[in-house]
Amino acid sequence: MKAIVETGVKQLEIQDLPTPEIKADEVLMKVRANGLCTNDIRDYLGDTAYSFPRVGGHEFSGEIVALGEDVNPAHFQVGDHVVKYIIPSCGECHYCKIGRENLCEEIYTSPTFQNPEGISGFWGLAQYIAVKSKDLYKFPKETPFTHSAFTEPLACVVNSVERAEILYGQDVLVIGGGVMGLMHIMLAKLRGARVILSEPNEARRKLAVQLGADLVFDPMAGDALAFVKEHTEGRGADVVFNTTALPAIAKQSIDFTAKGGQTFIFSSLHPNDPVPTNLGAIHSLEKVITGTVSPTIRTFYRSVQLIAKGIVDITPLLDKVYDYEDAVEAFEYAMRPDTLKTIITFD
Numbered sequence: 001m002k003a004i005v006e007t008g009v010k011q012l013e014i015q016d017l018p019t020p021e022i023k024a025d026e027v028l029m030k031v032r033a034n035g036l037c038t039n040d041i042r043d044y045l046g047d048t049a050y051s052f053p054r055v056g057g058h059e060f061s062g063e064i065v066a067l068g069e070d071v072n073p074a075h076f077q078v079g080d081h082v083v084k085y086i087i088p089s090c091g092e093c094h095y096c097k098i099g100r101e102n103l104c105e106e107i108y109t110s111p112t113f114q115n116p117e118g119i120s121g122f123w124g125l126a127q128y129i130a131v132k133s134k135d136l137y138k139f140p141k142e143t144p145f146t147h148s149a150f151t152e153p154l155a156c157v158v159n160s161v162e163r164a165e166i167l168y169g170q171d172v173l174v175i176g177g178g179v180m181g182l183m184h185i186m187l188a189k190l191r192g193a194r195v196i197l198s199e200p201n202e203a204r205r206k207l208a209v210q211l212g213a214d215l216v217f218d219p220m221a222g223d224a225l226a227f228v229k230e231h232t233e234g235r236g237a238d239v240v241f242n243t244t245a246l247p248a249i250a251k252q253s254i255d256f257t258a259k260g261g262q263t264f265i266f267s268s269l270h271p272n273d274p275v276p277t278n279l280g281a282i283h284s285l286e287k288v289i290t291g292t293v294s295p296t297i298r299t300f301y302r303s304v305q306l307i308a309k310g311i312v313d314i315t316p317l318l319d320k321v322y323d324y325e326d327a328v329e330a331f332e333y334a335m336r337p338d339t340l341k342t343i344i345t346f347d
Contacts, residue, residue, distance in 0.1 A: 057124025
């Protein structure tokens, strides 16, 4: 099979690798589409600690081409369109047992991230992958592969928004109008919130309004904190989702948050510098600051339902599609700060 292999920093090769042999409880999945995530770009730039060589890609969708003998045919058949829950959780640790598989103790020591004896990675940038049937989720065949490939990133946002327990009529501020920020807008609107977006890019602000944002503003054009307070009766936002990577903006997100409100640090910080925090104010104003990362099995399933049933239309977030042979061009395009989702397809 063909695979896009990262052999080093900014080094991609199309290599012929053995097609996986499936076990009794697995299916052979033909990958048809894979979205490039910010983490894929960080891998490409060498801004991670994961081992090379590596076959990245964790936002993938495809179809079943072979079934292991123990796979229940009542659940899966050859030709089904599917996606895979990609977190390599052990299923046995404390966090897996309490339904927080995204925090599994074994994730970052797994071959997905560190494989000194071979190739690391999620393998979404390969033509075929062996998948445990328990990790599969079906999509209607009329859902394009380029759309079902959004399942994992949307599931991350479902996890984020559900943890906020947004109430009807609350003010929600989303910082950053990239793909993840725009999906936060869409889901917060489904929760009945009034949504404000902070985003310097005019085209993204316009798209945010089309997707349901009630107020948008350019944080570089004036006093951003004053703008938010002006439109929230002086309080600030009840819930703030920071989807940007800069430590300075992480600090600002706390300032945007009202008394008794919640600040969610959705994005990892790059560089991961310390962020000064007034803990006295956190105490006296009862603000909650927390992080959110990856999907759980439950929120991944919710994401499948949202896309499959057309409750969330991610079409406006799809920017450009590349064939796998044009992988370098795809990665270079996805690196641009003004793009949305770049997809790589396999025929």
